[in-house]
Amino acid sequence: MRVVEGVGMPEAGPGEVLVKVGAAGVNFADVMQTRGLYDGGLEVPYVAGFEAAGEVVDVGAEVHGISVGERVVGTGYGAFAEYMVMGAGNVARVPEGWRDEQALGLVLNWATALAALKPLGQVSAGQTVLVHAAAGAVGQAAVRLAKHYGATVIGTASADKHDVVRRLGADQVVDSRESDVASEVLRLTDGVGVDVVLESVGGETFAKSLEVAKRVTGKVVVYGVAGGEASVSNWELNFKHQIHVIGLHIGVLGQHAPEMFAELMAELDKLIEIGVYPPGEPTVYDLADGPKALAELETRATVGKIALKP
Template sequence: MESSEDLEVRALVQGSHRGPKDLVLTTDRRRPTPGAGEYLIRVGAAGVNFADVMQTHGTYRGGPRAPYVAGFEAAGEIVGVGPDVKDPLPVGTHVIGAGRGAFAQYMTMPAAGALRVPSGWSDAQALGLVLNWATALAALKPLGEVKAGEVVLVHAAAGGVGQAAVRLARHYGARVIATASPAKHDTVKALGADEVVDGRRPDLAAEITRLTGGVDVVLESVGQATFEASLSVAKPFTGRVVVFGAASGDATLTTADLVFTHHAQVKGLHIGALAAAAPALYQSLLVEIEALIAQGVYPPGNPHVHPLEEGPTVLQDLETGQTQGKHALDPWR
């Protein structure tokens, strides 16, 4: 017989689009039922991402509308399988993936995107695989086309995606210029970045140009505050600027800017859209990630794990740039 613990689940529910302050812990949500093509997952650890912050403001395009159970990245155990799942993994398998309502004890997850937690890793250690690492890898390799000896600029380098990007860029033989808040510089240097500068300094573009003479690949995720600098430090015509986020707000780029001023190659990236629109390319990223894990380039993650009720504070800290590395929520604590 199922216990009440299994039927009524703890979850963080976002009640408005006024930001993380309206994220509330509830204890009486019904456990979800897996739909067609879905697994039911007992969440072991849920990943916190900048997109969670955007969703709480209703600014994440295609995101859920309030009220909704927050969170979308989790690792956990398959405890149920919905109809029409092709070649399902056995119940009891631990997987990492994305779906709706991850900040809860149970969630449903499309089976097609769920990957086995790497052998010997805990649920929490696997967080970041499909979001931070796949995004950083896509930005650097198929889009950024990084080559050994090139210069890569990584913004927000102490963050979840940023740390993965610094490690990967170094692994591929690039010289890495990173931006981060001054309090985070030691973290970024320890990852192997060659130069770390404060991303908020007013002469950012001049300083990066002075250090590099021009950048081959820019990983642009900050938006408004750095976009102009990112475009101007990229080498004309050969430099690639991969845009995958806007933590400081949206930036604009006009056709005239591209014709007369910024002659960089600008490429857009959304990892979910890439997985859906270019499945073979996405699959090749997963194969590469497997190899990176085997080589020890991608070590088990070491996220800061918080009890579920601290979710609103963690999201506020992420929003205001107070965090470093990956943060996670344990819905059973």
């Protein structure tokens, strides 16, 4: 990945808005895209980046309710750039008083964490939630949200990130690299396991997530594969893991369950208003340092949200 000039200005087509990028969000999806692991990903050469916040400078035909001059955060292709086009249906307004970079994560990280916990995980007060990668961008949102809904939260993270996870309100933090996560979580839950697992890691961790979900009622919401692919068989679901395994992709949710997505966005607005969802504090890199940012995300060296400034 490198900075190129003279690419030309993208144009807003019907149903799209053109945004002057104030800050672009770096997501694990960018790492996967770079490695050719993102389903339906782009072919090289392409302008990287899926998420940005900035000012609307043009609106295409058939766009209603968004005007030039408004600041929005949303998704599309080519976010690591000075200008990008977003589908008007994929944008939210930058909350009043927030800078562009502070709004990154609203439609990807926070919406994903909320979808995993509420409509899909159906978490309620008094339940226990296990959040993998709890110091990450989605993970931090999930810890805050789960605490707000009255759950007991167990987070996993690399040891040097445990303080961050504790400060967010997690009740327990388990070392994602050293400990036997499954035995540790079972020990912390008196052998019963947890009501909901937020599974973004996969690989060897997936089997541990299945093991610690409560028999019969426990749910494992799968929304990431940072540690690689893993599987569960029908035999295992029948005889070994009598639990619910639920898949989540926020883009597909927005497309196929638009009412649910609208409810998520309305709930996030409310959470912003009452301060449960505070302005983000991303680590900001120059656009030219994009490769460094991606490498750090890939090697588990980051905490929270990462942003690029064009």
